Amino acid sequence: MSFLDSAGTDLLARYLDLSAMRQSLITSNIANIDTPGYRTRDIDFHGELQRALEGDSSGTTEPVVREVQGLIARPDGNNVSIDRESMLLSEVQLQFSAAEQLIKSDFKILNMAINGGSGGS
Amino acid sequence: MNLFRVLDISGSALLAERQRAEVVASNLANAESTHTADGGPYKRMHVVFGAHPMQTHGFAMTLASFTDMNAEGVRVDRVVQDGAPPIRRFEPGHPDADADGYVSYPAINPVEEVVNLMGAARAYQLNASAVQSTRNMIQASIDIIKS
Numbered sequence: 001m002s003f004l005d006s007a008g009t010d011l012l013a014r015y016l017d018l019s020a021m022r023q024s025l026i027t028s029n030i031a032n033i034d035t036p037g038y039r040t041r042d043i044d045f046h047g048e049l050q051r052a053l054e055g056d057s058s059g060t061t062e063p064v065v066r067e068v069q070g071l072i073a074r075p076d077g078n079n080v081s082i083d084r085e086s087m088l089l090s091e092v093q094l095q096f097s098a099a100e101q102l103i104k105s106d107f108k109i110l111n112m113a114i115n116g117g118s119g120g121s
Numbered sequence: 122m123n124l125f126r127v128l129d130i131s132g133s134a135l136l137a138e139r140q141r142a143e144v145v146a147s148n149l150a151n152a153e154s155t156h157t158a159d160g161g162p163y164k165r166m167h168v169v170f171g172a173h174p175m176q177t178h179g180f181a182m183t184l185a186s187f188t189d190m191n192a193e194g195v196r197v198d199r200v201v202q203d204g205a206p207p208i209r210r211f212e213p214g215h216p217d218a219d220a221d222g223y224v225s226y227p228a229i230n231p232v233e234e235v236v237n238l239m240g241a242a243r244a245y246q247l248n249a250s251a252v253q254s255t256r257n258m259i260q261a262s263i264d265i266i267k268s
Contacts, residue, residue: 028192031134035170
């Protein structure tokens with residue numbers, strides 16, 4: 001590990017990756033809101049992040065996509081909840097931009113070190 | 122993970138919901154059509170949605186770094202005709218009246234169609250906000266490069 005990619009940046013990258021994956025699943029759930037028989041799917045965000053924290057930060061292991069339990073299914077077998085999905089949509093977006101800001105500040109500090117402390121960008 | 126593909130998923134839903142709205146509009150427009158090209162009154166149509174894994178192509182393909190999360194888009198699988206029998210009204214003077222003076226009208230309930238149309242419009246809006254949210258995430262990623 002070189003100083004350029006610190007453990008923090010690695011973890012943040014994983015965080016961004018997981019957020020993007022989650023976004024893709026949420027989008028897919030929303031797209032299939034009227035598809036008969038479609039079941040809501042998601043990843044265990046915190047579980048996957050925990051795995052990354054416990055050393056497996058390479059990002060090579062695939063997160064497990066699972067069907068979300070405990071949602072009320074409509075008569076056509078579809079169990080996508082508009083409320084759940086729109087709430088998650090904004091949540092993931094905020095998580096993503098938080099991690100993005102942290103990465104930016106990481107790089108800013110690195111830049112400062114390169115420039116001998118004479119300033120950020 | 123490739124965020125550009127996520128836009129494709131929402132895009133597929135926008136297309137499917139628009140097609141649904143088109144079919145509903147056609148049902149509404151033809152609520153009183155007593156004859157069609159293949160004879161008989163207009164038959165009410167339904168769209169059947171199906172989930173399909175998204176095809177990665179072109180620009181998105183070159184950016185695809187992660188394996189597919191088998192996230193699925195949606196598309197209109199079939200457009201089926203409603204099997205409900207036509208509504209018969211006694212209108213002896215009507216050119217499409219049968220021997221007994223009854224005219225067959227399509228079994229279309231305008232209220233039901235309008236509700237369906239609202240459903241399509243709401244689903245379209247929701248997918249449009251998903252596009253907006255994904256767009257913001259892509260923009261945020263681009264900002265990392267800028268910093």
